Amino acid sequence: MTDSFQKVAGFCSDCGSILPPLRGTGDVTCYSCSRVFAPEMLIDSNSKVHYTIHFNDRSTKGKQADKTGEDEEEGPIVERKCPKCGNEKMSYATLQLRSADEGQTVFYTCTKCKFKESENS
Structure with a gap:
């Protein structure tokens, strides 16, 4: 089967719909046309995406003490x-x-x- 749409990472090359997120294992199935893609087909080799997620420390709420022991401000x-x-x-x-x-x-x-x-x- 020939692809109707230009290959763009994250979109189905048959119907153009956005694909579900790529998981750690297994293939990805298009929600619209049900075409199954191997994970290797979805990764654009020309671009690399790196994510960094920073979480707040649950042990400190509101005021935080800095290294000198003084309280920091409570907001902007x-x-x-x-x-x-x-x-x-x-x-x-x-x-x-x-x-x-x-x-x-x-x-x-x-x-x-x-x-x-x-x-x-």
């Missing part, structure tokens, strides 16, 4: 003046506490004195 840092100590940097976190058609609530924490405040956006 923004330039916002702390009303208590005047520090120019605060970390923030957001939550949707009100109804869906209203803005989210932003919680700010001073990176110096740990003063906390919230703002409805």
Whole structure:
């Protein structure tokens, strides 16, 4: 059988449908036309793909202690003046506490004195 479509890794060369993910063992069967492909047929020898997956450490949540024993910030840092100590940097976190058609609530924490405040956006 001749291929109707140009050979592109991840797509069926008969019907053009996207193929299911390549597993560790076994052949791959097209969902649409049921053609069976050997794993070697699906790999494009001209390009190599490398994946790196980084997972969060489950043992630490929220604050983390750095090597000096000091606490790290609780989130992304923004330039916002702390009303208590005047520090120019605060970390923030957001939550949707009100109804869906209203803005989210932003919680700010001073990176110096740990003063906390919230703002409805």
